[in-house]
Amino acid sequence: MQLPDGEDGKLAECPDTRAQTLGRDPQPKTSGLLANSVVREAEERCMPDETLHLPLIHSVLEREKDTPGALLPILHAIQDGAGYIPDLAIAEIAHALNLSLAEVRGVISFYHDFRTTPPARHTLRLCRAESCQSMGAERLAAQLREQLELDDHGTSADGQISLRPVYCLGACACSPALELDGRLHARLTPEHLRDLVNGCLEEGSC
Numbered sequence: 237m238q239l240p241d242g243e244d245g246k247l248a249e250c251p252d253t254r255a256q257t258l259g260r261d262p263q264p265k266t267s268g269l270l271a272n273s274v275v276r277e278a279e280e281r282c283m284p285d286e287t288l289h290l291p292l293i294h295s296v297l298e299r300e301k302d303t304p305g306a307l308l309p310i311l312h313a314i315q316d317g318a319g320y321i322p323d324l325a326i327a328e329i330a331h332a333l334n335l336s337l338a339e340v341r342g343v344i345s346f347y348h349d350f351r352t353t354p355p356a357r358h359t360l361r362l363c364r365a366e367s368c369q370s371m372g373a374e375r376l377a378a379q380l381r382e383q384l385e386l387d388d389h390g391t392s393a394d395g396q397i398s399l400r401p402v403y404c405l406g407a408c409a410c411s412p413a414l415e416l417d418g419r420l421h422a423r424l425t426p427e428h429l430r431d432l433v434n435g436c437l438e439e440g441s442c
C-alpha cells in the first residue's frame with residue numbers, strides 16, 4: 237500500500253498491512269530529537285482520567301469494528317470525540333480488531349494526525365502548499381520553529397500551543413495563510429505571525 241510522500245520525496249510504506257487505509261489520509265510522521273523531547277514533556281503533563289472516554293470508545297468500536305479496514309476510521313472517530321487517543325483505547329481497539337498492541341501503536345505513531353496526549357489549548361496550522369510557499373511560508377515556518385523552539389509538528393511543553401503544517405487552506409489568493417483555532421489569517425507578515433503567537437503565549441487566549 238502506498239501512502240503520501242515522505243520528507244525524502246519517496247513514497248512511505250505503512251507499517252500496518254492488516255488494517256487497510258480508508259477515508260482520510262493523514263501525513264506520515266517524521267522523527268527527530270526535538271520532537272521526541274517535546275512528546276516526552278507533553279506525556280509528563282497531568283493526564284485526564286481516561287476512563288471518562290470509555291463510553292465513547294465502546295460506542296465507536298461497536299459501530300465500526302466489523303467494517304473492513306476499520307482501524308483508521310476507529311482511530312479518527314475516537315480522536316474526534318476525545319480530542320486524542322487515550323492509552324486505554326489502544327488495548328480496547330486491539331482486542332476488538334484482533335490486532336496486537338504493537339500493531340495499533342505502530343499505526344498511531346506513523347501518522348502525524350493522531351495524538352496520544354490531550355490537544356494543546358491553541359492549534360496553529362501554517363499552510364505549506366505551493367502558493368503560500370511562493371509567498372514566504374517557509375520563512376514563516378522557520379520563524380515559528382525558532383520562536384516556539386518546536387518542530388513543525390510540535391506541542392509546547394505547557395500544552396499551550398501546537399504546530400501543524402497544512403497543505404492549502406483555500407486562501408491561495410491571500411497567501412501566505414494560516415489557521416489558528418479554526419480562524420483563518422491571510423496575507424501574513426512575520427510581524428503579524430509573531431503577534432498571533434505572542435497572543436497565545438502571553439494571554440492564554442486568541
Ligand code: FES
Pocket residue numbers: 363364365366367368369403404405406407408411412413
Ligand atoms: S496554498 Fe496556502 S492557502 Fe492555498
